[in-house]
Structure formats: structure tokens, C-alpha cells
Amino acid sequence: MDLLRFATAGSVDDGKSTLIGRLLMDSKAIFEDQLEAVETTSQNRGFDYTDLSLFTDGLRAEREQGITIDVAYRYFATPRRKFIIADTPGHVQYTRNMVTGSSTADLGLVLVDSRNGLTEQSRRHALILSLLRVPHVVLAVNKMDLVDYSQDVFRRIQDDFVSFSTKLDIPDLQIIPISALKGDNVVTRSENMPWYEGPSLMYHLENVQIAADRDLQDVRFPVQYVIRPQSDDFHDYRGYAGTVAGGVLKPGDEVMALPSGLTTTVAAIDLFDTEVEAAFPPMSVTVRLTDDVDISRGDMLCRVNNQPDVTQDVDARICWMATQPLRPGAKYLIKHTTRTVRTIVKEIQYQLDVNTLHRNQNVGELKLNEIGRVRFRTTQPLLTDTYERNRTTGSFVVIDPANGSTVAAGTIL
Amino acid sequence: MKAHRDYRLTQLDELEAESIHIFREVAAEFEKPVIMFSGGKDSIVMLRLAQKAFYPARVPFPVLQVDTGYDFPEVLATRDGWVERLGARLIVASVEQAIADGVVIDDGKTSRNRLQIGTLLHAIEEHGFTAAFGGGRRDEEKARAKERVYSHRDEFGQWDPKNQRPELWSLYNGQLHEGEHMRIFPLSNWTELDIWHYLRQEQIEIPSIYFSHRRRVFERDGMLLTESDYNPLRAGEEASERQVRFRTVGDLTLTGCVESDADTFDAIIDEISVARLTERGATRGDDRFSEAAMEDRKKMGYF
Numbered sequence: 001m002d003l004l005r006f007a008t009a010g011s012v013d014d015g016k017s018t019l020i021g022r023l024l025m026d027s028k029a030i031f032e033d034q035l036e037a038v039e040t041t042s043q044n045r046g047f048d049y050t051d052l053s054l055f056t057d058g059l060r061a062e063r064e065q066g067i068t069i070d071v072a073y074r075y076f077a078t079p080r081r082k083f084i085i086a087d088t089p090g091h092v093q094y095t096r097n098m099v100t101g102s103s104t105a106d107l108g109l110v111l112v113d114s115r116n117g118l119t120e121q122s123r124r125h126a127l128i129l130s131l132l133r134v135p136h137v138v139l140a141v142n143k144m145d146l147v148d149y150s151q152d153v154f155r156r157i158q159d160d161f162v163s164f165s166t167k168l169d170i171p172d173l174q175i176i177p178i179s180a181l182k183g184d185n186v187v188t189r190s191e192n193m194p195w196y197e198g199p200s201l202m203y204h205l206e207n208v209q210i211a212a213d214r215d216l217q218d219v220r221f222p223v224q225y226v227i228r229p230q231s232d233d234f235h236d237y238r239g240y241a242g243t244v245a246g247g248v249l250k251p252g253d254e255v256m257a258l259p260s261g262l263t264t265t266v267a268a269i270d271l272f273d274t275e276v277e278a279a280f281p282p283m284s285v286t287v288r289l290t291d292d293v294d295i296s297r298g299d300m301l302c303r304v305n306n307q308p309d310v311t312q313d314v315d316a317r318i319c320w321m322a323t324q325p326l327r328p329g330a331k332y333l334i335k336h337t338t339r340t341v342r343t344i345v346k347e348i349q350y351q352l353d354v355n356t357l358h359r360n361q362n363v364g365e366l367k368l369n370e371i372g373r374v375r376f377r378t379t380q381p382l383l384t385d386t387y388e389r390n391r392t393t394g395s396f397v398v399i400d401p402a403n404g405s406t407v408a409a410g411t412i413l
Numbered sequence: 414m415k416a417h418r419d420y421r422l423t424q425l426d427e428l429e430a431e432s433i434h435i436f437r438e439v440a441a442e443f444e445k446p447v448i449m450f451s452g453g454k455d456s457i458v459m460l461r462l463a464q465k466a467f468y469p470a471r472v473p474f475p476v477l478q479v480d481t482g483y484d485f486p487e488v489l490a491t492r493d494g495w496v497e498r499l500g501a502r503l504i505v506a507s508v509e510q511a512i513a514d515g516v517v518i519d520d521g522k523t524s525r526n527r528l529q530i531g532t533l534l535h536a537i538e539e540h541g542f543t544a545a546f547g548g549g550r551r552d553e554e555k556a557r558a559k560e561r562v563y564s565h566r567d568e569f570g571q572w573d574p575k576n577q578r579p580e581l582w583s584l585y586n587g588q589l590h591e592g593e594h595m596r597i598f599p600l601s602n603w604t605e606l607d608i609w610h611y612l613r614q615e616q617i618e619i620p621s622i623y624f625s626h627r628r629r630v631f632e633r634d635g636m637l638l639t640e641s642d643y644n645p646l647r648a649g650e651e652a653s654e655r656q657v658r659f660r661t662v663g664d665l666t667l668t669g670c671v672e673s674d675a676d677t678f679d680a681i682i683d684e685i686s687v688a689r690l691t692e693r694g695a696t697r698g699d700d701r702f703s704e705a706a707m708e709d710r711k712k713m714g715y716f
Contacts, residue, residue: 234470
């Protein structure tokens with residue numbers, strides 16, 4: 001059994017919580033006591049149906065306002081796969097939550113109400129999935145029951161989305177007409193839409209190929225922690241612990257340590273008390289080397305003929321997540337792989353209009369939830385790839401040292 | 414030498430790798446971390462993962478347990494076994510002692526579970542811990558579903574759910590100011606079934622009360638509670654011996670058991686796969702008081 005992480009986003013009314021409630025219920029991830037609590041609440045509110053959205057409305061503030069305000073994680077499993085859902089709200093001010101939820105996703109699920117068609121929010125979500133290079137996207141056209149399961153309505157939305165998405169970078173797209181409330185095409189194929197010949201949503205989630213999305217070519221091993229037991233049994237043991245960010249690393253491989261540029265050979269790769277034949281993403285292992293080279297946290301192992309950039313100038317697309325706007329000249333911290341460095345904002349090149357995709361140049365600042373292209377200069381070099389090439393070595397967060405908050409997410413261009 | 418077919422990991426391998434990454438990240442970035450140990454299966458899985466993360470070196474943090482005075486003896490025995498195996502330092506923060514010192518107030522109505530909060534926060538402050546690992550899982554409860562892996566606590570030890578730091582990729586932000594600390598949840602993405610599958614895969618020692626055994630129990634508020642001096646029978650209650658096991662372990666005056674014949678990991682996994690009640694809803698008196706019970710306790714600084 002493997003693991004698929006997917007991100008959903010949708011407006012308050014397009015039935016996202018109902019859809020997730022149904023996926024959880026139909027895969028038996030909901031227990032009787034949870035179901036009873038939700039049924040009671042539904043009755044108390046005077047509904048004549050069980051409000052499935054109540055399963056996922058977590059915090060009291062949300063229940064009071066009747067909206068979802070943050071990223072929530074849900075879990076369910078079928079005999080084929082375990083699923084982690086990053087469930088994010090769709091309203092305008094929460095772009096940052098969509099970015100957060102999408103950052104780890106293998107698949108993005110965009111939900112639209114068939115009566116309204118594509119909205120600003122569904123476009124924004126598709127754009128964010130594309131910017132964060134989520135490899136698989138599903139557009140679920142919901143509430144088909146309310147448009148008499150009309151193929152024309154579905155086709156119109158499908159055409160709209162396809163023409164919009166050609167401006168984006170979406171490697172794999174599946175469009176599915178569903179009714180979350182009635183269950184059409186959620187787990188089983190709907191008899192109400194014989195004109196639709198594709199898979200049900202659940203079938204697609206269970207079968208979409210994700211293994212090929214990983215980079216097994218370019219070896220990137222950011223050193224996270226140096227293990228030196230200094231015990232009698234392991235007197236000379238010195239291991240470099242970390243999570244493989246790219247490529248396949250094997251004992252006997254010649255590797256280069258950056259930023260020093262020294263070359264050495266992999267002696268062994270440990271996973272607890274056993275040695276492994278190969279380490280690949282996202283394994284957490286400990287690498288032992290044949291030579292005693294000086295390597296510490298923040299350094300990176302790679303191949304001699306395949307190296308990341310070593311640079312103090314970072315050109316990136318960022319999503320600004322703080323109330324205080326971003327302005328040139330401001331100083332922050334950047335955390336990139338296992339390295340945290342000080343940085344100064346050199347230039348805001350443009351701000352991206354998430355609806356028209358227009359690049360607004362000559363903006364003096366980036367505000368909360370805005371996306372733009374920014375140049376940073378760092379005090380020490382970072383070991384980077386473009387985000388397009390590697391989602392781990394191509395991503396970073398910006399931290400405001402004054403209050404410790406995470407103020408931006410960046411993808412390197 | 415171990416090999417993986419087609420360079421693929423199972424979901425348990427992937428969860429393990431993610432948790433190990435979190436342990437190492439905390440070890441590298443925080444001055445004074447501690448593992449909060451409840452004695453339950455989740456905190457035992459944490460110890461196992463910590464052991465794997467730093468092997469062959471020792472786990473570089475102490476283990477902190479809040480002793481309610483009402484702990485199951487089987488749990489304390491397992492704890493001692495693990496502490497010895499890891500060679501870790503054990504710190505016990507006693508609720509009894511906290512009551513005696515006036516750190517928390519026992520008004521006779523507040524459960525030991527609630528008194529743990531004050532005791533825990535006091536211990537964290539007293540020892541100056543900057544990061545405290547907890548075994549919380551997001552699948553346990555709705556409020557937990559929104560909690561970060563690195564969950565920031567202010568100088569009063571409180572959680573502010575509306576002001577959480579966004580958490581992207583596997584880039585955890587460990588910035589702290591004086592007096593603040595971070596709760597770390599390395600098992601965030603594990604479900605109850607994942608925990609059991611992992612315990613089986615690794616053949617990990619857990620308290621014997623998780624497995625089916627004979628025990629004298631009585632019914633209270635729809636739960637089966639263990640007969641004990643700490644938990645005198647009330648009028649109309651009657652104890653009898655039954656074949657039971659515990660799905661969670663906590664304060665023995667509040668933790669219910671279920672009738673079960675499951676005496677192996679396999680049997681427990683079969684039982685849970687068809688269970689229709691959440692582990693907390695079924696057997697934890699402390700979570701049943703209100704729909705927002707967990708959210709309230711978390712804001713105050715609960716695990």
C-alpha cells in the first residue's frame with residue numbers, strides 16, 4: 001500500500017466539505033460516535049438531512065462563523081492506498097492556505113459548482129497548483145444533480161477550464177462530473193450520467209500513477225544532522241543523517257560535498273541497524289563516507305557531474321503570507337533545505353494578478369496573499385535547484401526574525 | 414543488506430521517514446528538547462522512532478512523564494523497560510507533588526487529566542525545555558486535524574489556533590522567543606491503524622493491558638472502568654471479572670476498557686479494522702464532556 005497526498009480547495013458553497021465527508025464515510029473512515037454527533041447537530045439545526053460538512057468543520061471559531069479558516073488534514077484508506085487530504089478554504093483572503101496545502105500534494109482537487117461554472121477562486125486554485133507544480137489535477141464539477149445531470153453544462157465548464165489551463169503548467173488533468181450530496185461518480189460510476197465515460201473520483205484517486213513523479217536522477221542529499229555516538233562500540237562511527245531530496249544513492253558511489261567541493265565515496269547507507277542497497281526520496285537515512293571530510297548540517301552531497309547551483313542571489317516566485325507587506329530592503333531569514341541564512345529583499349520584479357495572470361511591474365510592495373517574483377541576496381550561499389527540477393531543493397520559506405512568523409513561501413526560478 | 418523493489422516505499426516506511434526527519438530537525442535546531450511520554454502506544458512509537466533517528470548514538474533528549482498518581486502499574490513497567498533500553502534520562506513530574514506544592518489546585522471536582530496540564534507546563538518551565546515532543550495524531554479529533562507538526566506555544570504555554578504559522582513542504586520553522594516553547598508532533602500523519610501496523614511490523618513492546626486479559630471492572634456512564642482503590646464504587650455499581658483490553662491508556666479512574674479476546678497484534682488489528690467507535694469516544698471520559706473539549710484543553714496547554 002502506498003501513500004497519496006492530495007489538496008482540496010473550494011468556496012464555502014461549492015460542496016467541498018460535503019465531498020470530503022462523503023469520501024470519509026464511504027471509505028468507512030468515520031466512526032459511529034462521530035456520525036451520531038453530526039446527525040444530532042444536523043437535527044438541532046433543523047436540517048432534514050445529515051450535514052456531511054460537519055465532519056470536517058474543526059475549530060469552534062469555524063463552527064460559529066460557518067466557514068473553514070485553515071488547513072486541516074484528514075485521513076482515510078482503501079485497500080489500495082492511504083490518503084492524506086490537505087483541506088483548505090477557498091475564500092479570497094486565504095491564498096496562503098491553498099499554497100500551504102498544495103506544497104506537499106501529489107494531486108490537487110479543484111471543485112466547482114456546476115450552476116456557477118468557473119469562478120475567480122477555482123482559477124486561483126488551479127494557478128496555485130500549477131505554480132507549486134502539483135503533478136496531477138482533478139477538476140470535479142459538483143452539484144450535477146442540480147443541473148439535471150446535463151452534459152452541455154459539463155462540457156461548457158470543461159471547455160472553459162481547458163482553455164484557461166493551457167496558460168498554466170498542469171501535466172495531468174482529469175475532469176469529473178459529480179454530485180457529492182447524492183454520491184454520483186464519487187465512489188461508483190453514476191447511472192445518471194451515462195454520457196460520462198471516465199473514472200469515478202475514488203477510482204482515479206486510487207489508481208493515478210505517482211511513483212514516476214519522483215526525481216531518481218539528480219542526487220541531492222542535504223545533511224541534516226551528524227551522528228557521532230562516541231561510545232565504546234561505535235568509537236569511530238561518523239554518519240551524516242538526512243532525507244534524500246533527489247536521485248538514488250548507493251554504497252560505492254563517488255559523491256561531492258558542497259559547498260566545500262571535496263569528493264569522497266559512499267561507504268555504507270544505514271537505516272537504523274541495517275544497511276540498505278540504495279537510498280532514494282523520501283527515505284531518511286544515515287550515510288557513511290570513506291574519507292574523513294569536514295561536513296556539517298546545511299551541506300549537501302551530490303554527484304560530481306550533477307550539482308545544484310551554489311548561489312547568494314535567489315530569484316523566486318513567492319506567496320506573501322504576512323499582514324505587513326513585503327518591501328525592498330527588508331531583512332529576513334530564509335530556511336532552505338537544512339540551511340537557515342539571513343537575507344535582504346533586493347527587488348520586487350512583478351506582482352502576478354492571479355485572475356488575469358497579468359504581471360504588474362513597478363509595484364512597491366507585495367501584500368498579504370499576493371504572489372510575485374522577488375530577488376533576494378543571502379549572507380551565505382544556498383545550494384539550490386529550480387523548483388521545476390526539484391520541489392525540495394527548489395523551495396524555501398521566509399521567516400521574520402522579529403516575531404518568528406513564517407511570512408512567505410518561495411519557489412526558485 | 415536491505416533492498417526496496419522499484420525504489421518504492423510502503424506507506425509505513427514513508428510515515429517512518431517523515432517522523433525520523435522531524436526528530437533530527439528538532440535535535441539540530443532546538444537547545445533543549447524533551448519527549449513527553451504518556452505510556453500509551455503512540456508515545457512508545459515515538460520512542461522507537463527516536464531510537465531509529467539517532468542510532469547508533471543515544472537519543473539526545475530526556476523523557477518526561479506526568480505521573481497522575483493513577484497510572485496503571487503495567488504502563489509504568491513498560492516505561493521503565495523503554496527508558497533502560499534507550500539509556501535515556503527519565504524525568505517524572507508528579508501531579509501529587511504539584512498539588513502539594515500549590516502548582517495546581519485539586520478542588521475534588523477537577524479530573525487528574527486536567528490537573529496534568531498545570532503540572533506539565535510547570536515542568537516545562539522549570540527545566541527550561543524549548544521543544545516538547547507529543548504523540549498526538551491528527552486523525553484523533555477535529556481540533557487536532559488543524560494542528561501543525563511544529564505547534565507554537567506562547568510564554569503562557571497556550572496554543573492560538575487562529576495564529577498558527579503556515580507549514581510548507583518539510584520546512585519547519587523553529588524560531589522561538591524567550592519563554593516560548595514548541596510542541597512537536599512527529600506522528601501527525603499517522604492514523605490509529607498505522608500505529609498498530611507499525612507496532613506489529615517492528616514487534617514493539619507495549620503495556621500488557623492493550624492485550625486481552627481478565628480484569629475486575631464495573632460500568633459507569635456507559636464505560637467499563639477498572640476496579641481500584643482510587644475509584645471507589647458508587648451506589649448501585651457492581652464489579653465483575655471480564656475478558657477485556659484497553660484501547661488507550663491514561664488515568665485509570667477515567668480510562669475505560671472494552672470487552673475483547675484480542676490477545677495479539679494481529680487480533681487487535683482485525684478488531685480495530687471493523688471498530689465503529691473512535692478510540693477516544695469509546696474509552697476516554699475526559700473527551701466526552703463537550704464537542705469542543707479537546708480544543709479547550711489544547712488552548713490551555715494540553716498535550
